[in-house]
Amino acid sequence: MEKLLLLLPLISGVVAILLALYFAKLVMAEDPGNERMQEVSGYIESGAKTFIKVQYKVLALFVIALAVALYFVPELGIGHVISYLIGCAGSMWAGWFGMIIGVKSNSRAAQGCTVSTKKGFDISFFGGTVMGLAVVGVALIGISAIYWILGEPTEGPLYVLGFSFGASSIALFMKCGGGIYTKTADVGADLVGKAEYNLPEDDPRNPASIADNVGDNVGDIAGMGSDLFDSYVASIVAAMLLSIFLTLNDSTNRIYFTILPILLSAFGLFASIIGIYAIKRWKTGDPSKLLNNGTYIATISFILLALVCVGILSIFITDPQDVIFLWALWACAAIGLFSGIVIGFTSDYYTREDKKPTREMAHAAQEGDAVVILSGFSYGLVSVVPPALGIVAAMAFSYLIPFILVGTFTAGVFGVSIAAVGMLSIVGTIVSNDAYGPICDNARGIAEQGDLGEEVIREADRLDMAGNTAKAITKGYAIGAANLTVLALLFSFSQDAGAAITNNINLLNVSVLIGAFIGVVAPALFSAVLILAVQRNAALMVDEIRRQFEEDPGILKGETAADFNKCIDIATKGALKELIIPSIISIAIPLAVGLIFGVASLGAFLAGSILSGFVFAIFMANSGGAWDNAKKWIEDGNLGGKGTDAHKASITGDTVGDPFKDTAGPSINTLLVVMSLTASIFIGLFLVIGEGAGLLGAFF
Numbered sequence: 119m120e121k122l123l124l125l126l127p128l129i130s131g132v133v134a135i136l137l138a139l140y141f142a143k144l145v146m147a148e149d150p151g152n153e154r155m156q157e158v159s160g161y162i163e164s165g166a167k168t169f170i171k172v173q174y175k176v177l178a179l180f181v182i183a184l185a186v187a188l189y190f191v192p193e194l195g196i197g198h199v200i201s202y203l204i205g206c207a208g209s210m211w212a213g214w215f216g217m218i219i220g221v222k223s224n225s226r227a228a229q230g231c232t233v234s235t236k237k238g239f240d241i242s243f244f245g246g247t248v249m250g251l252a253v254v255g256v257a258l259i260g261i262s263a264i265y266w267i268l269g270e271p272t273e274g275p276l277y278v279l280g281f282s283f284g285a286s287s288i289a290l291f292m293k294c295g296g297g298i299y300t301k302t303a304d305v306g307a308d309l310v311g312k313a314e315y316n317l318p319e320d321d322p323r324n325p326a327s328i329a330d331n332v333g334d335n336v337g338d339i340a341g342m343g344s345d346l347f348d349s350y351v352a353s354i355v356a357a358m359l360l361s362i363f364l365t366l367n368d369s370t371n372r373i374y375f376t377i378l379p380i381l382l383s384a385f386g387l388f389a390s391i392i393g394i395y396a397i398k399r400w401k402t403g404d405p406s407k408l409l410n411n412g413t414y415i416a417t418i419s420f421i422l423l424a425l426v427c428v429g430i431l432s433i434f435i436t437d438p439q440d441v442i443f444l445w446a447l448w449a450c451a452a453i454g455l456f457s458g459i460v461i462g463f464t465s466d467y468y469t470r471e472d473k474k475p476t477r478e479m480a481h482a483a484q485e486g487d488a489v490v491i492l493s494g495f496s497y498g499l500v501s502v503v504p505p506a507l508g509i510v511a512a513m514a515f516s517y518l519i520p521f522i523l524v525g526t527f528t529a530g531v532f533g534v535s536i537a538a539v540g541m542l543s544i545v546g547t548i549v550s551n552d553a554y555g556p557i558c559d560n561a562r563g564i565a566e567q568g569d570l571g572e573e574v575i576r577e578a579d580r581l582d583m584a585g586n587t588a589k590a591i592t593k594g595y596a597i598g599a600a601n602l603t604v605l606a607l608l609f610s611f612s613q614d615a616g617a618a619i620t621n622n623i624n625l626l627n628v629s630v631l632i633g634a635f636i637g638v639v640a641p642a643l644f645s646a647v648l649i650l651a652v653q654r655n656a657a658l659m660v661d662e663i664r665r666q667f668e669e670d671p672g673i674l675k676g677e678t679a680a681d682f683n684k685c686i687d688i689a690t691k692g693a694l695k696e697l698i699i700p701s702i703i704s705i706a707i708p709l710a711v712g713l714i715f716g717v718a719s720l721g722a723f724l725a726g727s728i729l730s731g732f733v734f735a736i737f738m739a740n741s742g743g744a745w746d747n748a749k750k751w752i753e754d755g756n757l758g759g760k761g762t763d764a765h766k767a768s769i770t771g772d773t774v775g776d777p778f779k780d781t782a783g784p785s786i787n788t789l790l791v792v793m794s795l796t797a798s799i800f801i802g803l804f805l806v807i808g809e810g811a812g813l814l815g816a817f818f
Contacts, residue, residue: 205284742779
């Protein structure tokens with residue numbers, strides 16, 4: 119019977135892909151605008167394709183090498199390698215397809231703004247919806263198909279783990295590479311174009327303007343899409359793995375708890391589709407209200423559809439106590455989703471232009487560069503507290519409800535894993551909202567470069583401001599979801615390790631304390647490497663922009679065209695070169711800890727990295743977003759507007775915040791998932807070395 123139930127997520131995944139193709143067709147049928155707009159859009163598309171193409175060539179070498187290594191890991195085999203390769207291919211295709219439609223939507227969205235704000239919004243949003251549906255569709259098809267073919271109560275989830283590892287390794291490349299690329303161009307464009315020459319946003323005279331627009335697509339569409347794809351798959355896999363260890367009154371029911379995460383995700387897809395169509399039919403012209411209403415409707419729809427899902431499964435579960443446990447898990451899923459929404463909208467509060475933190479940062483800019491940095495740093499740290507409380511509440515309630523009913527530790531941690539699944543259940547809506555942002559950001563630039571007039575630019579600005587808010591909410595949501603997911607993966611890892619970890623994870627044990635310290639440091643090192651990468655590449659970009667202005671004064675006069683391709687080339691080569699070290703760090707450090715200090719030390723390492731990674735991710739994402747919007751608020755004419763000392767100080771804050779919010783902060787999500795999956799996938803190897811105590815185990 120479970121095979122028949124798995125048809126639901128498999129079919130829903132196919133439906134998601136078909137709907138993605140349908141929305142892509144609708145967007146492509148729209149007017150792409152005048153010749154100049156199409157020319158600028160063509161530059162952006164060409165740059166994005168070039169970057170992704172070269173990135174995928176580098177990725178192919180990495181994927182092949184890791185696939186060979188996996189084949190020789192104890193307890194793994196050809197099935198796990200194939201599953202890993204499918205995960206890699208699925209993530210790459212979803213990122214490519216969503217990004218291509220995104221870059222083709224930008225000029226059409228700009229042209230739509232000549233008709234109305236709602237028209238421009240529809241094109242931007244449904245261009246983003248292609249990415250949202252592609253991510254969920256590929257994930258559900260991949261997980262369902264692998265489990266269908268190889269599925270069996272104990273081995274099936276282990277094969278799906280390979281699929282998740284593939285998705286995560288690709289996501290790390292996509293997020294890091296895209297993040298370095300986009301901020302290399304953005305920082306360079308701001309430091310020279312805005313601060314030194316007072317050029318407007320997206321001015322065609324700025325040689326880095328096209329590279330900046332390309333970066334929005336490879337970083338915020340392909341990169342963030344891969345990030346949430348990674349967390350989405352990992353949350354399902356963590357819950358499936360934990361189901362193996364459940365103690366039930368009737369063990370024959372375990373299979374239904376194993377497929378519960380996949381079924382909940384399928385119903386979550388239907389909820390996302392309801393939310394998307396509600397946005398399509400809603401008549402209001404306020405972009406922010408449309409996006410928020412779609413999220414609310416998807417949330418309510420999931421709560422109701424999850425009831426249907428649990429009701430269907432309860433028909434097949436024979437023991438009444440197990441049925442009660444199943445209904446408790448519905449509550450856990452609902453708790454997870456609500457906490458995700460709360461975390462997302464907390465990020466909204468700390469980053470929106472019309473809220474107190476951002477306004478105070480803008481006022482701080484009147485006192486100079488140092489004060490605006492101090493203000494943003496402080497509010498970024500404060501913004502960590504509410505999401506932390508949200509995660510604590512979600513963990514506490516989702517653990518206690520099933521634990522009180524069933525009375526076992528595994529039931530409680532399974533509840534936490536289902537909360538992570540619930541939090542990511544409407545990821546189709548969340549990714550759609552996120553991908554909307556860079557499309558309308560590009561549309562605003564194309565409206566300016568296509569000479570559509572101030573009125574159209576203002577309409578595009580309205581879309582762009584809603585997009586900034588949507589991206590801030592998405593980043594907060596993604597960070598919360600990733601942390602709840604890796605906590606579930608940590609529980610799964612501890613169950614896999616068994617006595618090797620549960621009897622030895624004691625902070626008074628030196629090897630365990632060493633692991634915890636290394637874990638705390640890992641996100642800090644990872645963030646530093648990424649921000650330094652942006653700094654080095656941005657310096658090259660700044661030199662290139664200055665060179666072009668000095669050697670050809672006609673560029674600033676609008677008499678000759680800037681060399682966009684040179685800036686695109688600098689961003690591309692720099693990003694691909696710099697992403698190698700972060701990628702190695704994410705896999706090499708957990709491998710080294712597990713091999714040298716043992717499984718218990720590795721468990722402490724994962725716990726330490728989760729806790730410090732959460733703080734770093736929230737702090738950097740929110741402080742960066744607030745600095746950005748403080749600058750935009752001043753540029754809207756407040757506090758003297760553009761060209762003032764306050765404006766120049768706010769540009770400094772935004773320049774510092776750019777790699778915080780778009781490179782390092784969101785990439786930590788993927789780092790945590792990759793490290794957790796590395797620990798789980800190589801657990802067989804770690805247990806062989808010194809019986810789980812590591813090479814130095816005898817000394818501790």
